[in-house]
Amino acid sequence: MTDPLQQQVRVPLPLADQPFAVTERTQTQLVLRRFLRHRLAVASLVVFVLIVLFAFVGPLLWTYTYFTSTPDNSQPPSLTHPFGTTGDGKDLLALVMRGTQQSVKISLLIAVASTAFGAVWGAAAGYFRGLVDAVLMRVADLVIILPILAVAAVLAGSSDGAWWMVSLVIAGLVWSHVARVVRGVVLSLREREFVEAARALGATDARIIFRHLVPNAIGPIIVAATILVASGILIETALSFLGFGVQPPDTSLGILVSEARTAVQTRPWLFYFPGLFIILIALCVNFVGDGLRDALDPKQTRVRA
Amino acid sequence: MLAYAIRRVAASIPVILAATFVVFLLVSLTGNPVDRLRLLDPPPPPEVLAAEEHRLFVDRPLLTRYWLWLSGILRGDFGPSADQHLDIGSEVFSRFAVTFRLVLLAMLVALVLAVVVGVVSAVRQYTVIDYTSTFLGFLFLAMPAFWLAVLLKEGGVFANDNLGTTVFYTVGEASVVVEGGPLARFADAAGHLILPTIALALISFASWSRYQRASMLEVLNSDYVRLARAKGLRRRKVMTRHALRTALIPLVTVTALDLANIIGGAVVTETVFQWRGAGRLLLDAIRARDVHVVMAWLLVASTAVVLFNLLADLLYARLDPRIRYD
Secondary structure (H helix, E strand, O other): OOOOOHOOOOOOOOOOOOOOOOOOOOOHHHHHHHHHHHHOOOOOHHHHHHHHHHOOOOHHOOOOOOOOOOOOOOOOOOOOOOOOEEOOOOOHHEEEHHHHHHHHHHHHHHHHHHHHHHHHHHHHHHHHHHHHHHHHHHHHHHHOOOHHHHHHHHHHOOOOHHHHHHHHHHHHHHHHHHHHHHHHHHHHHHOOOHHHHHHOOOHHHHHHHHHHHHHHHHHHHHHHHHHHHHHHHHHHHHHHHHHHOOOOOOOOOOHHHHHHOOOOOOOOOHHHHHHHHHHHHHHHHHHHHHHHHHHOOOOOOOOOO | HHHHHHHHHHHHHHHHHHHHHHHHHHHHHHOOOOOHHHHHOOOHHHHHHHHHHHHHHOOOHHHHHHHHHHHHHOOOOOOOOOOOOOOHHHHHHHHHHHHHHHHHHHHHHHHHHHHHHHHHHHOOOHHHHHHHHHHHHHHHOOHHHHHHHHHHHHHHHHHHHHHHHOOEEEEEEOOOOOOOOOHHHHHHHHHHHHHHHHHHHHHHHHHHHHHHHHHHHHHHHHHHHHHHHHHOOOOOHHHHHHHHHHHOOHHHHHHHHHHHHHHHHHHHHHHOOOOOOOOHHHHHHOOOOOHHHHHHHHHHHHHHHHHHHHHHHHHHHHHOOOOOOO
């Protein structure tokens, strides 16, 4: 029989000798776990993926296309036309699919292009500091004092309305936000040991910026990119609404709302369906952005992973 | 402080100039205001076209044209418009007077709403009020300004139809004919402002109330607020005198930075409510490739944004005694 006292005072094994019960988690796994905790963000991501499928796969499966007219003019929603039809007999479901497709495509390109450009711009400004920083950030200021929508209308009004043209015009006006964020992160990163080590090993400035600084600032960059998708879709639809974005016969959610603005009371479906899709997309993307922010920045979250 | 203000304005002049130069290049390279006349049937004689091109500086090299515009601005001349009878200077200012009325009122409404809602939902964190306002904030953040504006306009029309009288004005910035004195004209203009102001205010309110909530929460959790409570001050007094004052500071900057966006939103709102404001002026000028009107428009808008941001920075120093400009 063992002495109970002896059992109680048993000295624990030194920490290093203890077998680890916890498996190691990579950074990506941690982020993923924290993101999945955020139920609203996960649900929003699912809805967003469904919307993307609806916009890109839907037209392949649906009977009508956005450019064919049917004999049914101004029909309210029914089984043959779930979203109803327009005054010239086009199926609204097909139009909304095409509009969503264009709007999603444009806003994704806006986010990708402006994030890539802004990240490199901001990283260069933060890395080189001094005169380069002053000049680069002054250029970034250029776009802040101008009403984006007005300038986008001026620039897009001078183009032929191809979807990528609209994207690039808007991207050219919103990248400065990303540049500002990345510059801030890089200003602190550049003083860290790993950058010094890279420099001591003879890495060039370009290598340090692209291989070390930008990847380490990826958290804030992803969050900024997500928010840009949401603001991108709002700017694009507003631009198309004013008549300077996507040009007919092609369509976008903004054009659909614009064409329906006199029919709110007589044919409400024309106005509400495209509008709801814009709201739904922007809402989902904002929630996903919120979830990503919490997942990528452990300091901001109350949930432990 | 004055020296700081002057330095700030001086520093922003090259930025504004560079912005106008870029826009000038892009607009001039992609279109010619005289092309519109060429499409007329029968087309005007070549001499008329040449004279028109000369009047609009189109026949000169690009850099010369920019210089002509710039030196004109220094003399207070905004350059010739494609519309012969249009004096760009007075037109731009009178149109912006209409638009800024809407912009400033909407900002004021949005600010008051944002502060009230943000503070209440911070103080009552995780209650029904907080969740409701958070949800509404996200909803308005995702709502396109034009959609909300159309919805409000049609709501106004619907209300008018059902009540049998005009309660809400839904078209234009003022009635064409107003009987009565200046008081009646003021009431008429105010009536026309109601719906557009709500549409424009709700969009900015969404993000501002989120900022206000976050900054109020941060202040409420700070040591000095706890100290103020601990030394026995009443909760209400701590909230208004200690917490709110500090929590308002971030919103000042956000508001000023958002002015450019609100002007953009005003362009959309004015289009929906068919105002003859600055928005219509810009859109018409873009369609007509009327470079000098576009330039004057951007000059006025960007100068307003710069001055507004300066004002915000000076106000910042008033609200936060730790900040000194010298």
